[in-house]
Amino acid sequence: MLRNPPHAGQGDLFTKAVFESRERTAVLDIDRFRLRIKSAMSAAITDRNLDRHAIASEMARTLNAPALSKAMLDAYTSPAKDQDITLVRFKALVRAIDAPELWDVAVSEDGLLVLRGDEARLAEIARLQQEQRAIGNRLKKLRSTPVHIARQEP
Structure with missing residues (x-):
């Protein structure tokens, strides 16, 4: 039993807030943002052990865009490529791999939380x-x- 219980307003140094408080970054570093998005998309695919051909096929079906290929998906998720994903295709990717946490990555630098x-x-x-x-x-x-x-x- 604690002799002196902690004050109600005192935080615990070892617990992380479920919903962290965020501030908007002063300057948008587009290269850093691009790298974060590409890395997060790639990690989401890898963590789920998903087939990129199947993802591209699902995205193409959703978007009614038969030209969307695994190579395009690879370009969207590769930090070495300058190809950026459009918002519409990003949404199709999020749905195809069931990764809504990617939205949080996309808006976090604006001080927003999904x-x-x-x-x-x-x-x-x-x-x-x-x-x-x-x-x-x-x-x-x-x-x-x-x-x-x-x-x-x-």
């Missing part, structure tokens, strides 16, 4: 609780001063 499903509801609950505390504090302050009623009863 929430999925019930995560958004949890964020809304936290926002409302914060608002509720602020209203509670205002009420407490108003109640701390006695109310003198000027009307007299007949």
